[in-house]
Amino acid sequence: MSDRKAPSEADVARFGKCAGFKISARNQRQVATTLRDLRAGVMKMDALIAEDTVPAVIFDATWED
Amino acid sequence: MASSTELHFLTIAEAARLVKSKRLSPVDLTRAALDRIGALDRRLKAFVTLLDGPAEKSAKAAARNIARGNYLGPLHGIPVAIKDLYDTKGVKTTSCSKVRANYVPTEDATVVRKLKEAGAIILGKVTTHEFAFGFDAPPTRNPWNVEHTPSGSSGGSACALAAGMCYGATGSDTGGSIRAPASVNGVAGLKPTYGRVSKAGVAVLSWSLDHTGPLARSVEDLALILNVIAGPDALDPTTKDVRVPNYVRMLTGDIRGLRIGVPQNYFFTDVQKPVARAVRRAIRTLEGLGGIVSAVRISHLEHMLPSFFSIVIPEAAVYHQKAFRKHPAKYGPDVRALLETGQVYLASTYITAQRNRFAFKAAFREAFKKVDVLVTPSMPVTAPKIGQETYRFGNREEPVFTSSARFCCPFNLAGLPAVSIPCGFSADGLPIGLQIVGKPFDEGTALRVAHAYEKNTEWHKMRPPL
Numbered sequence: 336m337s338d339r340k341a342p343s344e345a346d347v348a349r350f351g352k353c354a355g356f357k358i359s360a361r362n363q364r365q366v367a368t369t370l371r372d373l374r375a376g377v378m379k380m381d382a383l384i385a386e387d388t389v390p391a392v393i394f395d396a397t398w399e400d
Numbered sequence: 401m402a403s404s405t406e407l408h409f410l411t412i413a414e415a416a417r418l419v420k421s422k423r424l425s426p427v428d429l430t431r432a433a434l435d436r437i438g439a440l441d442r443r444l445k446a447f448v449t450l451l452d453g454p455a456e457k458s459a460k461a462a463a464r465n466i467a468r469g470n471y472l473g474p475l476h477g478i479p480v481a482i483k484d485l486y487d488t489k490g491v492k493t494t495s496c497s498k499v500r501a502n503y504v505p506t507e508d509a510t511v512v513r514k515l516k517e518a519g520a521i522i523l524g525k526v527t528t529h530e531f532a533f534g535f536d537a538p539p540t541r542n543p544w545n546v547e548h549t550p551s552g553s554s555g556g557s558a559c560a561l562a563a564g565m566c567y568g569a570t571g572s573d574t575g576g577s578i579r580a581p582a583s584v585n586g587v588a589g590l591k592p593t594y595g596r597v598s599k600a601g602v603a604v605l606s607w608s609l610d611h612t613g614p615l616a617r618s619v620e621d622l623a624l625i626l627n628v629i630a631g632p633d634a635l636d637p638t639t640k641d642v643r644v645p646n647y648v649r650m651l652t653g654d655i656r657g658l659r660i661g662v663p664q665n666y667f668f669t670d671v672q673k674p675v676a677r678a679v680r681r682a683i684r685t686l687e688g689l690g691g692i693v694s695a696v697r698i699s700h701l702e703h704m705l706p707s708f709f710s711i712v713i714p715e716a717a718v719y720h721q722k723a724f725r726k727h728p729a730k731y732g733p734d735v736r737a738l739l740e741t742g743q744v745y746l747a748s749t750y751i752t753a754q755r756n757r758f759a760f761k762a763a764f765r766e767a768f769k770k771v772d773v774l775v776t777p778s779m780p781v782t783a784p785k786i787g788q789e790t791y792r793f794g795n796r797e798e799p800v801f802t803s804s805a806r807f808c809c810p811f812n813l814a815g816l817p818a819v820s821i822p823c824g825f826s827a828d829g830l831p832i833g834l835q836i837v838g839k840p841f842d843e844g845t846a847l848r849v850a851h852a853y854e855k856n857t858e859w860h861k862m863r864p865p866l
Contacts (some may be wrong), residue, residue, distance in 0.1 A: 338860050342464050350744035351694075351740075351743065351744055353744075354743050354744050355482040356725060356740075356743045356744070358740050358743070358744065359728070359740060362736065362737045362740050362741075364742065365737050365741075366737070366740055366741045369713075369741045370741065370744070370745070370746070370749075370844070372706070373709050373713075373749065374706075374710075374746065374749045375706070375707045376703065376705065376706025376707070376710075377706045377707055377710050377749055377752050377753050377756060378752065379703055379706075380700060380703035380706070380707060380756045380759070381752050381755065381756060383700060383703070383759075384700075384755065384756060384758075385759075388755045388756035388759055389755065389758060390751050390752075390755045390757075390758065391608070391754045391755075391757045391761070392839065393759050
């Protein structure tokens with residue numbers, strides 16, 4: 336998916352099909368823009384952090400991890 | 401607005417002293433809360449399920465036990481409200497959703513069990529946004545102005561406290577759901593460190609962001625409740641076995657020499673003027689009390705919100721997966737749209753957000769090398785009107801959802817303890833909140849600063865014009 340172009344409503348319907356779930360027609364546009372906007376925001380930050388950063392898969396609030 | 405010392409507006413600490421010395425019966429205290437609910441809740445709509453009969457029965461039992469010399473501690477005989485997200489044995493727990501309209505748990509959530517064991521009286525269940533997935537708690541109203549929302553998702557808890565309908569309450573906080581309603585209702589709310597308080601028996605919004613904690617009318621009351629509910633729990637693998645201090649003893653009133661960091665970036669951008677003024681004034685007060693105030697910068701915060709939403713949306717979608725696929729129409733339209741988004745969220749976006757989270761945490765760790773607490777506004781705004789969709793900051797319009805989350809959710813991502821306390825009012829009489837953030841598992845210092853501020857100001861004594 337491009338960071339700039341939102342998936343189309345048809346794309347979103349297909350994503351739903353892949354996940355075995357029907358995205359309601361009235362929400363397809365909103366889902367598409369949310370997917371695009373949030374991914375773009377996340378990737379902006381990703382560009383700023385060190386390559387070797389690991390994901391906080393199981394989150395632990397202590398400083399040590 | 402007027403100061404008040406009526407029975408229904410006693411703090412837990414005040415009521416507990418009277419109950420312990422047998423000058424006030426838990427029966428009278430419970431009656432005062434129930435009378436207040438009877439008088440106001442038709443208008444404010446904070447309670448989903450009222451347990452008046454069981455509460456009076458529990459109050460009589462507490463009175464008998466105290467009379468026999470079996471006083472359990474400061475919560476004994478104190479009436480509290482439970483957010484409807486928390487399981488309550490034998491009592492309907494709906495999460496304010498049609499999906500769980502008839503759900504009656506067979507066990508109490510750990511926090512509820514601990515409150516009962518400490519002798520607290522459960523008055524009833526209070527509203528949440530559906531499954532805590534939003535910054536509102538319909539149909540609840542803000543007691544300071546019923547045309548405004550109480551925010552959310554723990555809006556019922558904060559409303560009930562502000563209106564004098566209970567003495568303490570439970571909340572949950574995934575991106576600000578304790579602190580935002582505390583802020584806009586003029587009460588105190590604490591999101592403890594991730595792992596400090598059990599979430600067992602509380603409906604999940606996001607496993608890695610959810611926190612449970614108390615709301616109350618004073619910082620001392622938050623400490624009293626935290627003393628009871630904190631600690632590891634075998635039923636919640638995310639809790640940590642870290643020593644639980646006596647939080648009340650940490651409220652010394654003395655913050656001389658304590659290093660108070662004020663972030664220079666992010667937390668004072670796009671803030672309503674009365675909010676910024678009130679928070680700046682509060683910082684000067686803390687400095688006047690001997691706190692050493694310094695400016696800090698916390699990197700990457702401007703990029704934080706997309707990562708926050710990229711974690712909460714797919715985690716919520718997974719928690720609801722089975723029920724949602726079976727009964728999508730039972731969910732409200734806003735929650736349904738978010739859950740549908742989560743169903744098709746890219747794993748790569750989620751994991752990238754979790755990597756970003758590590759970087760945010762590192763940024764806070766760096767900041768906390770130089771300071772003991774951070775002080776920020778709890779929210780950039782006061783309570784929105786019912787139905788309001790956006791706030792305006794100059795030429796920029798921002799959804800209420802984002803405005804409500806953006807100063808609170810950094811501390812959900814970092815898992816840090818954060819308390820919101822009242823620090824002023826807007827010209828139209830709406831409360832403003834001050835946020836004080838501590839190091840991991842150092843709720844005590846954050847509460848100490850909040851308590852020192854509270855002791856030297858009157859904001860927490862203001863009552864809504866009901």
